[in-house]
Amino acid sequence: MMGEEVCLQGAALGHGIDVASDIEEDGFSGKTFFMSAKDCIDGYCIQPGKGTFVLPKHIRLARGCYAKASDADREADVLDLHSPIHKNKRGRNSHYSFWSRVDAGEIKIQRTLDEWRLSAAATPTYEVHKNISNYEISTTNLGDYPYKSTPFGDVYYSPRYSDHKYTYRFVILTKGVRNEAHRILKNCGAHFLTEAQIIHQLGIDLSPGWEHFMVYRNRLDELILRRPFVARYAVGFAAEHIIDMTGVARWIELLSKQKQRCFYVFQLDGIGILRQLLFEEFLYRKVAPVAGNCAFFLVNNHSRTGTKAVVMGLAGKAHQFVRDVNETKSRGITIIRRFTGGGTVIVDECSVNTSLIASTQLAKDISPTDICRWSYDNVFRGCGIFNQKFKCIEGDFVVEDLTKLDSNDGSEIRDPAQSSHIYKVAGNSQAFNNKAFVHHSVFPWSISPLISQVLLRPTKMPKYRDGRDHISFVRSVRKALDPDQCLNTVDEFEEMLCKCAGLKLSNELDRRAHVRVSVDRKATDDIDKIFQNDSTHLSEAFIDDAIATLESPATMIV
Structure with a gap:
């Protein structure tokens, strides 16, 4: 000994x-x-x-x-x-x-x-x-x-x-x-x-x-x-510990009674992709349906989380998207099925994830097929972060290298030969019900080698992809950034998203609030402060308590 x-x-x-x-x-x-x-x-x-x-x-x-x-x-x-x-x-x-x-x-x-x-x-x-x-x-x-x-x-x-x-x-x-x-x-x-x-x-x-x-x-x-100690990740498992729900319940109650129309920016610091998705599912199922005056925009820079994951849509099957499931898991790469639809993405230290979760009352005419275009128009376009090459095509955020497009807004490709000049800079996915909707985006700051090493070429592809492999049609989001902003690091891109994304939408609302959630935060600010201050700080325990309210989350490890 x-x-x-x-x-x-x-x-x-x-x-x-x-x-x-x-x-x-x-x-x-x-x-x-x-x-x-x-x-x-x-x-x-x-x-x-x-x-x-x-x-x-x-x-x-x-x-x-x-x-x-x-x-x-x-x-x-x-x-x-x-x-x-x-x-x-x-x-x-x-x-x-x-x-x-x-x-x-x-x-x-x-x-x-x-x-x-x-x-x-x-x-x-x-x-x-x-x-x-x-x-x-x-x-x-x-x-x-x-x-x-x-x-x-x-x-x-x-x-x-x-x-x-x-x-x-x-x-x-x-x-x-x-x-x-x-x-x-x-x-x-x-x-x-x-x-x-x-x-x-x-x-x-x-x-x-x-x-x-x-x-x-x-x-x-x-x-x-x-x-x-307080987290509960199990699907269908009873809580193993007594969890203090008073803070979460109080927060939902205050949001449901809120008269001001507010745009909440959640900056997640050190929260891994599994907990991020579970928290987003909580917002989608528990909060947005009763908080008609609120929109939630989440930003997570995974260069600080150590995440390595394959994230599939709700109907995804691992063998359809992953080259070798067992080898992938043996490399420490988690395979996750999220609660929203859409395709399969790699999330690792090269990724910045954003999600918009809101009540349909804030977008009364929105439909499932319009979510991506609505998010592009109200959250990303015109916020000052992206250049003129940044477009929304076939549900993807892309950059185009053409001097002219037949369509003024770049939403269509009239000439198939143009597709080889269009590159994906963010993968998107959505969820929708009659009370709330979700729009996810994954922005690659650099191109992860895992994309080509782990993922198969999907059977369904957008037309603009034109059969290209992953590396040939995916580009870093840096290709879409406004050079005048001088965003040289992923941290600067993250901070600019928190500051400027959704400006068009938040300008139509009464208030914009910044909520930072950190794993190193010892205690959560008083819940009432979120409604009084434009900037507040929550601990990761708040995230875990929120996740614990999900009875049967659809988000899970496969």
């Missing part, structure tokens, strides 16, 4: 951990750290001042790292224990219990403690034994864990434990599963498995939202998982 190391990726420290001076109190800043694992046993802190984290195999050391699980968690684990899926192996191999191994003399814990006490000043940090938080997990027999058989062997599921920020659990792997996990990581050149790899390639059953964030001694004896 002495001198062992743990590798963490963006790990959050739980309650009661000694934190080194160069580590923030509420977690790491998204990097990988190696730290001494010489830890605290029976209430004695062996190396005060060193950064520590509970090790998965030694979580039974009764470290008070995690807060106690809720009663709901315990009930869920009991149900798991006796479910037909997670069969019970009670009483099997009792020697797997850490303390049983101590009693059997396999682990010379007293000798180790004596050696450590001679070399370090022992400082009591907790009361011992059953007074220590989560002591019960320290005496849990592995044979009592629910388990499931995968194509590669059995896996064991630990109980769930939470701190103020995350819920944690461990999935203990047997040899066959461990070997397959190593093979997957070797092929994709990564240190951590993605959720899609865990579920679809290893065959491990998990509710959505879990992140593999820590590896112990560069071994995969177990998957160490976490997910945000």
Whole structure:
């Protein structure tokens, strides 16, 4: 146990951990750290001042790292224990219990403690034994864990434990599963498995939202998982924790009563594409139908999210759009089916996503076939960001390199020979019902190599594409920008979208408000401030609480 190391990726420290001076109190800043694992046993802190984290195999050391699980968690684990899926192996191999191994003399814990006490000043940090938080997990027999058989062997599921920020659990792997996990990581050149790899390639059953964030001694004896404490991603799953809905409910209530016609710009900072789409589905289904005086424009610069995803339309099937589904997932690329129609796009660090979500009361004559043209006219054209070559053709935003077009607004192609001079600079998709509509756009700041590596050529293409492959007809949005604006970076483009997009529409309304949502925001501004100030700040917890109100979201990982 002495001198062992743990590798963490963006790990959050739980309650009661000694934190080194160069580590923030509420977690790491998204990097990988190696730290001494010489830890605290029976209430004695062996190396005060060193950064520590509970090790998965030694979580039974009764470290008070995690807060106690809720009663709901315990009930869920009991149900798991006796479910037909997670069969019970009670009483099997009792020697797997850490303390049983101590009693059997396999682990010379007293000798180790004596050696450590001679070399370090022992400082009591907790009361011992059953007074220590989560002591019960320290005496849990592995044979009592629910388990499931995968194509590669059995896996064991630990109980769930939470701190103020995350819920944690461990999935203990047997040899066959461990070997397959190593093979997957070797092929994709990564240190951590993605959720899609865990579920679809290893065959491990998990509710959505879990992140593999820590590896112990560069071994995969177990998957160490976490997910945000309040988030619920599962389709059709009951909430696993008590979620405070008062802020979200209050916000919807105020929006429904709002007399002013307002254009809300949501700038998402660090929110991944899955949560972005789920939040947009929340706005479309829960908010826009009752907020007749409001329009919501969302901007997300994915150069700051680390997203790598294939995003398909509602009716999309992965094998129809992706060259090799298994290989794509093994590379850590998530395949998502969104709640809107349209085609398939790549979203990664090269992408800036925008979405307009509004009540049909703001566009009384709009129809499903008019959404793209309406958005082009009211949100993008004439806002000062784009040049004269920026057009809307066949549901796509394009640039054309011709000196003349037969059509004044470039909405038609009269001469088929012109199509080879027209290039796509944004992929669009829509959704529509009698109360609300959605228009998505994905602007490539640079052309991602994943477009040609991952995506098949679609069977249905716009006429202007003229059979060209992806690289031949897609261009960076920079080709469509007004040079007078001097937008040289993707961050400048993002800020200009937040400032200027939708000016025509917002000028017809009473007010324009900027709402920034950040993953590093500790607390949300008072909900009432959104209606009083033209600029406000929300935490990611607000997004997660909003997502949790969706009973059966259509947006999901495939």
